[in-house]
Amino acid sequence: MDTDQLIRTLAADNASRARPVGFMLMLALLAAAPVSLLMFFTELGIRPDVMTAMRNPFFDLKFAVTLALAISAVGVSLHLSRPEASLRGFGWWLLLPAGILVACISGEMMMPQRTPMMTRLVGSNSKVCMMAIPALSLPLLAGALVGLRHGATARPAVAGAIAGLASAGLAATLYASHCTDDSPLFVATWYTIATALVTAIGALAGSKLLRF
Amino acid sequence: MRERDDEWTGLMRSAIAGDSAAYHRLLKAVTPVLRAAARRGLVRAGQPVDQSEDIVQDILLAVHLKRHTWDANAPFGPWLFAIARNKLIDALRRRGRRVFVNIDDFAETLPGEAPAETAPASEVAAQLQSLPARQRDVLQSIAVDSVSIKDTAAKFSMSEGAVRVALHRGLASLTAKLRE
Numbered sequence: 017m018d019t020d021q022l023i024r025t026l027a028a029d030n031a032s033r034a035r036p037v038g039f040m041l042m043l044a045l046l047a048a049a050p051v052s053l054l055m056f057f058t059e060l061g062i063r064p065d066v067m068t069a070m071r072n073p074f075f076d077l078k079f080a081v082t083l084a085l086a087i088s089a090v091g092v093s094l095h096l097s098r099p100e101a102s103l104r105g106f107g108w109w110l111l112l113p114a115g116i117l118v119a120c121i122s123g124e125m126m127m128p129q130r131t132p133m134m135t136r137l138v139g140s141n142s143k144v145c146m147m148a149i150p151a152l153s154l155p156l157l158a159g160a161l162v163g164l165r166h167g168a169t170a171r172p173a174v175a176g177a178i179a180g181l182a183s184a185g186l187a188a189t190l191y192a193s194h195c196t197d198d199s200p201l202f203v204a205t206w207y208t209i210a211t212a213l214v215t216a217i218g219a220l221a222g223s224k225l226l227r228f
Numbered sequence: 229m230r231e232r233d234d235e236w237t238g239l240m241r242s243a244i245a246g247d248s249a250a251y252h253r254l255l256k257a258v259t260p261v262l263r264a265a266a267r268r269g270l271v272r273a274g275q276p277v278d279q280s281e282d283i284v285q286d287i288l289l290a291v292h293l294k295r296h297t298w299d300a301n302a303p304f305g306p307w308l309f310a311i312a313r314n315k316l317i318d319a320l321r322r323r324g325r326r327v328f329v330n331i332d333d334f335a336e337t338l339p340g341e342a343p344a345e346t347a348p349a350s351e352v353a354a355q356l357q358s359l360p361a362r363q364r365d366v367l368q369s370i371a372v373d374s375v376s377i378k379d380t381a382a383k384f385s386m387s388e389g390a391v392r393v394a395l396h397r398g399l400a401s402l403t404a405k406l407r408e
Contacts, residue, residue: 017353017371019259022285025371025399026292027252030243032396034296098297099310168294170314227318227407228294 034166037097041090041163045186048159052152052187060148060194069198077120078192078203085113085211086185093160093178097167103174110181120200139197142206148194149210150217153180153187157218161225168228176222177215184214233305240304244295255288262287262312269316275323281349287315289352289403318407355405363398366391 017025069075088109095106129136139145160179169175188207197203236254243251266283270276290311298307356364362384369380377395381388 017285017349017356019281019285019288019349021371021374022288022352023252023255023259024374025367025395026255026288027248028370028377029292029392029395029399030248030251031246031392034293036296098299098307099294099314100302100306166296168290168297168311168314170310228290228314 037164037167038094040166041094041160044159044163045156046159048155049186051155052190055152055155056190056194060144060191062193063196065196066193069196072198074120074124074198074200075192077116077200078195078198079189081113081116081120081200081203082185082188082192082207084116084185085110086182086189088112089178089182089185093164093175093182094167096169096171096175096178097164099168099170101170110178113185117200117204121204124200133201136197136199137201137205139199139202139206141195141197142202145191145195145197145202145206146210146213148191149184149187149207150213151187152190153183153214154217156183156186157214157221159183161218161221164222164226165228167226169226172226173219173223175226177219179222180215180218181211183218184211187214233303236308237304240295240298241300244300255291258291258308259284259288265309265312266316269320273320275320279319279323282351283316283319285349285352286319286406287312289399289406290315293400293403351406352402355402358405359398359401363394363401366394367398367402370395 063069092103092106092109095101096103124136157180160183161176164175164179167175188211192203197206236257239250239254239257243254263280263284266280266287267277270280270283291308294311298304356367359367365384366380366386369375369383370377375383377388377391380386381391384391386394
């Protein structure tokens with residue numbers, strides 16, 4: 017097939033329309049979510065004292081951090097799904113959850129505490145946290161990568177890493193409702209380690225799967 | 229340069245609005261620019277330039293299948309060159325060389341600057357044979373025998389819709405095979 021023939025063929029296919037990447041990403045995440053939810057409710061479940069926990073602002077702020085991470089990472093990954101896009105100007109969005117977390121930590125520091133700092137940081141669920149967040153995020157990461165394959169990123173590894181951040185943010189939102197460690201120090205330590213692991217998996221998978 | 233980009237952007241907007249003739253004109257207009265850039269990239273990588281047409285076809289297929297990622301409010305040129313750069317790097321990497329692609333390879337190329345004759349391309353033609361029969365027949369009919377979609381439908385006693393689907397799927401699987 018010579019190039020003129022190919023061009024004529026592509027023009028004949030002009031009527032075909034692909035759905036926007038954002039739509040495909042949402043669809044894929046919605047398809048993956050039941051898997052993570054099932055894992056969450058069979059293995060972990062919402063903590064029994066959730067009604068009293070909601071009166072603790074640091075319990076609620078965990079969701080502010082994890083949702084800020086999920087939403088900003090989804091936004092940045094959609095931006096990166098265009099080939100000419102760069103992280104410049106958009107990477108800042110990813111600092112939003114970190115900023116909230118830093119504000120939470122300084123807030124907690126200013127309050128009188130019954131338990132010492134190291135006890136709050138180490139908590140009692142660190143092992144569960146580090147296993148649960150990656151496990152819950154894997155189906156979501158797979159979904160996110162399937163959705164993002166409809167895009168055309170020039171930086172597959174970076175886009176994959178950000179898909180990892182997004183899925184870790186969503187998984188951590190689920191996990192936060194199970195975990196009884198509400199100190200922002202615990203979140204900043206263990207959630208971050210778990211998220212970093214998912215981000216690395218995302219980068220690795222993305223560098224293979226998000227090429228176009 | 230500015231004028232050229234404005235013209236491309238206008239053509240692409242018409243194409244997305246459903247004007248296949250504008251789309252055809254756009255692809256015709258960008259091809260010599262892509263060809264010159266592909267040749268330059270090959271020369272820089274110390275590769276024979278006779279592979280340039282394979283790269284051009286690879287880029288054109290990617291442009292076609294990823295055109296929904298172009299923002300119609302943005303100029304078309306930067307998007308096109310980002311796709312082209314990506315495909316060139318990919319092609320050179322698959323041929324196992326270290327790659328240095330200069331962004332200026334794409335930005336500063338004028339059509340007609342390099343010899344514009346079409347070199348033979350073999351990859352697309354070879355992969356065409358490995359497609360499922362229905363997709364191959366439809367692509368063969370429309371691309372090589374230049375039969376219209378309507379007449380292709382009559383020839384294979386398919387509906388026009390089914391021909392369109394087979395055509396699009398054929399182009400998508402062709403692209404997937406080229407990447408392997």
